[in-house]
Each structure stands twice: as structure tokens, then as C-alpha cells.
Amino acid sequence: MPGEPLDTRTTAVFVGPTEDRESLAIRWLDGHVSTYAPRYLRLQCPCAGCIEEMSGRRLLRPGDVPEDVYIRAIRYVGRYALHFDFSDGHGTGIYPFELLRELCICGEC
Numbered sequence: 761m762p763g764e765p766l767d768t769r770t771t772a773v774f775v776g777p778t779e780d781r782e783s784l785a786i787r788w789l790d791g792h793v794s795t796y797a798p799r800y801l802r803l804q805c806p807c808a809g810c811i812e813e814m815s816g817r818r819l820l821r822p823g824d825v826p827e828d829v830y831i832r833a834i835r836y837v838g839r840y841a842l843h844f845d846f847s848d849g850h851g852t853g854i855y856p857f858e859l860l861r862e863l864c865i866c867g868e869c
């Protein structure tokens with residue numbers, strides 16, 4: 761078979777707003793649905809400005825992010841990651857699907 765096998769846990773089949781439009785929903789190939797509050801995603805930003813590269817120490821503090829932050833735009837980065845443009849002007853984080861699946865806060869995960 762050509763190509764790599766798809767990991768059903770980290771392959772997104774749907775990325776978009778939840779019904780109430782307040783959060784981001786991702787449906788995975790294994791049938792699981794994850795929902796993320798925009799502020800939660802913003803606080804988990806993995807970019808070099810938010811996490812110290814060498815130590816992995818988080819530089820971003822919760823007080824740095826407005827309570828009502830929202831996602832202005834979502835862009836695919838290849839097949840493996842998403843890029844979010846946040847309303848607080850931050851947009852340097854690349855979120856691999858693997859990370860997003862890890863960040864799922866539902867009881868099952």
C-alpha cells in the first residue's frame with residue numbers, strides 16, 4: 761500500500777465551530793469528538809513565545825490572555841496541524857493534531 765497508514769486517533773474528519781459557536785469541535789476518524797474552548801487552546805499555545813524551547817517551561821500566564829478571546833481564523837498546516845489566529849492578536853502557534861488529541865478534556869481521554 762502506498763502512503764502511510766492513517767492514525768484514526770489523530771486524523772481529523774471535521775474541524776469547525778460547535779453548534780453554539782462558542783467552541784471549536786474536532787471529529788476524529790475513530791469517531792471521537794473533542795471540543796475546545798478558545799481560551800483553553802490559546803493558553804496551550806506551543807509556540808516559542810509561549811513555551812521556553814529548551815526547558816519546556818510555560819512562559820504564558822493565564823492573566824496574559826483575555827477571558828473572551830476567540831478564534832478569528834483556522835488554517836490547515838499541511839495534513840498534520842492547525843494554525844489559529846486568535847482575537848488577542850496571537851497567531852504563531854502551530855497545533856499538531858496529535859497535540860490537539862492530547863488536549864481533549866473529555867472524561868474518556
Ligand SMILES: [Zn+2]
Pocket residue numbers: 805806807808809810811850852853
Ligand atoms: Zn504562542
Ligand SMILES: [Zn+2]
Pocket residue numbers: 792793794864865866867868869
Ligand atoms: Zn476526548
